[in-house]
Amino acid sequence: GQNIDQPTEMTATEGAIVQINCTYQTSGFNGLFWYQQHAGEAPTFLSYNVLDGLEEKGRFSSFLSRSKGYSYLLLKELQMKDSASYLCATGDTDKLIFGTGTRLQVFP
Amino acid sequence: DGGITQSPKYLFRKEGQNVTLSCEQNLNHDAMYWYRQDPGQGLRLIYYSQIVNDFQKGDIAEGYSVSREKKESFPLTVTSAQKNPTAFYLCASSIWGIDNEQFFGPGTRLTVL
Numbered sequence: 001g002q003n004i005d006q007p008t009e010m011t012a013t014e015g016a017i018v019q020i021n022c023t024y025q026t027s028g029f030n031g032l033f034w035y036q037q038h039a040g041e042a043p044t045f046l047s048y049n050v051l052d053g054l055e056e057k058g059r060f061s062s063f064l065s066r067s068k069g070y071s072y073l074l075l076k077e078l079q080m081k082d083s084a085s086y087l088c089a090t091g092d093t094d095k096l097i098f099g100t101g102t103r104l105q106v107f108p
Numbered sequence: 109d110g111g112i113t114q115s116p117k118y119l120f121r122k123e124g125q126n127v128t129l130s131c132e133q134n135l136n137h138d139a140m141y142w143y144r145q146d147p148g149q150g151l152r153l154i155y156y157s158q159i160v161n162d163f164q165k166g167d168i169a170e171g172y173s174v175s176r177e178k179k180e181s182f183p184l185t186v187t188s189a190q191k192n193p194t195a196f197y198l199c200a201s202s203i204w205g206i207d208n209e210q211f212f213g214p215g216t217r218l219t220v221l
Contacts, residue, residue, distance in 0.1 A: 004150075008148075030206045030207055031206070031207045033209070040196075040215075040217075041214065041215070042198060042212035042213060042214050042215055043151070043198070043212050044212070045209045045210070045211075048207070048209065050207065087150060087151070089151075091206035091207065092206075093206070094156075094158065094164075094206055095141070095153055095156055095166065095206065096153075096206065096210065097153075098143075098150040098151040098152075099150050100148070100149055100150040101149075101150050
């Protein structure tokens with residue numbers, strides 16, 4: 001079966017760097033997604049990793065280690081608008097399984 | 109503009125009534141999905157469809173039904189058999205294949221009184 005774990009809440013200061021971790025157990029791995037979801041809104045795609053290593057996309061980077069079942073999302077130069085939930089998801093045959101999400105609060 | 113739409117944004121129903129949530133996409137995507145989200149929880153899959161006239165149960169299908177008569181449309185009916193229907197419902201679509209990004213609609217917040 002599938003199991004995904006991520007911290008429930010994190011706080012950080014504007015301008016800082018924050019790392020959101022995600023660990024997963026899966027019977028078959030089909031890549032790992034990160035989505036951002038502002039309160040009351042739809043999730044939006046941030047990144048997809050299928051190979052080990054770091055993928056950088058502007059202020060956001062995502063890392064994957066398949067042997068460790070581990071990923072993280074790195075957010076640099078935090079802005080107030082980055083306050084949101086960050087959802088980690090991985091594939092299970094023909095559907096995605098989502099973690100419960102990490103709620104990030106950015107303070108001035 | 110291409111996208112995925114859900115209506116209405118807010119919906120109120122009395123206990124015991126069936127209610128249908130609409131989901132339409134003009135992205136020409138084969139796959140469509142329905143998720144439920146409760147406060148402090150992640151997305152849980154209700155039903156999904158990979159092709160017209162075919163759909164599969166997700167992890168929490170009991171009390172829900174769907175149809176996929178057209179590629180663009182994937183309505184979800186919340187029946188009176190669903191014991192705790194008050195939630196935020198999200199529809200998504202993607203190109204077929206689990207390694208493809210899912211695009212989400214704005215969601216429908218259903219409150220059953």
